[in-house]
Amino acid sequence: MGGEIMAVAMVMAAENAVALRCVGEFGELDDAELVAAVSAAHRQAARAQARELEAIAELRRRRIAAEADGDPDYRVLTAHESVVEEIAVALAVTGNAAATLVHVAERLSTDLPATGEALAAGRIDLAKARVICDLSDDLPDGIAERAEAAVLDKAAEQTTGQLRRRLKRIIGRLAPDAARQRTRDTVQGRRLEVWETGTGVGNLSLLDLPAEDAHAIFNKISAAARGLKGDGDDRPLDMIRADLAKGLLNGAVLPDAVRAVLVQAQAEPGEQSDVAPAAAPVETEVETLAETIDERLHRVRHxxxxxxxxxxxxxxxxxxxxxxxxxxxxxxxxxxQGNEPQHGHPSYRPPAELRREIEARHATCVFPTCNQPSRRCDLDHTRAWRPGTPGITCRCNLAPVCRRHHRTKQSPGWRLHQIWPGLLVWTTPSGAWHIVRPERQ
Known part of the structure; x- marks a missing residue:
């Protein structure tokens, strides 16, 4: 054991020496040294990711231990869910990405310690650790450890795809019934998802279909696309497939979808006429106030x-x-209030015009990492609404909050403040703060 520790220490020292030499001096290195620098940096990144996961696991352990016993309250988050949201805002990642990190951290600290050690040593990276975690989840007692031990010896030399295929084969031999049941359970979560990209287009994806169904759909569309290609459509096959799928999902039968694609291929592509309006500049008062809040809170922390x-x-x-x-x-x-005789509206439910104003001010849920469109959110009173209290129905006390983050707001340790109309501050159970500015005023 002492010899292994010494060997690891020597490797780390050599990598640190390479990394230090490479800072600002890449032009002085030969090709072999540059490749060595890339490898050293990759292993150092893996070690940093291991430390990140260890910290997340410890935070989760503390919060779970501190969670009160008794029946959970559906109106607030569990300790696990609260940690997920806290990690999401700390790292500025989506809730799904944070949930994955928390799950991987918990698995490496409990069920898969050897994978955690391999990551901490830089022998594998986070992507490979995730493959092992994902495929070994929900297996009978002892199977995950046996599968982990079987794949770690070659994992450093394999791509994630190769590692995934090998691990699936091993699990299929060790626990065939569990592997089949997991496939059935996954299919129960099949869904259609849509999201927009940064280039102004949208992606549509069918997820977790039975493999035979997914291949059948793809093969049927591909066969029609190749037929069109043979009839003279010189566009890329992927583009033809996408246009066929779009036509079919819009309700056209296959012959009509094929004809529509042929017509589209012959037409000249038109220019985009819908140009997104330029974002309105943030008012100076709001920006100045946000900077003042940030400065004062930094001083409190200091x-x-x-x-x-x-x-x-x-x-x-x-x-x-x-x-x-x-x-x-x-x-x-x-x-x-402006020139209005009274500040806000006396009723709990805001009028339609005010709702449109709030939704225009924040296009999504005001939780810092949430992308739920505001039209699907609750129009939440930042201060709880009660007649005769500061919790009035007004633009300075309303914000779109999705159901999940509505529960977050009500969970122990979380607070939401609306300092100015549309300018909000979230504070987390650990004392971090996150300022959310209005997108449009």
């Missing part, structure tokens, strides 16, 4: 650390945010 009051940080941050909110309350309410 003072807390100097005074060794880190454990009180969530309370101190929350108090500072409320103080800022109180400082600007009169100015905010006056601006929001």
């Amino acid at each position: 003072d807390a650390r100097l005074g060794r009051r880190v454990n009180e940080l969530p309370r101190l941050i929350g108090r500072a945010v409320r103080q800022i909110q109180d400082d600007v309350a009169a100015q905010r309410d006056g601006l929001c």
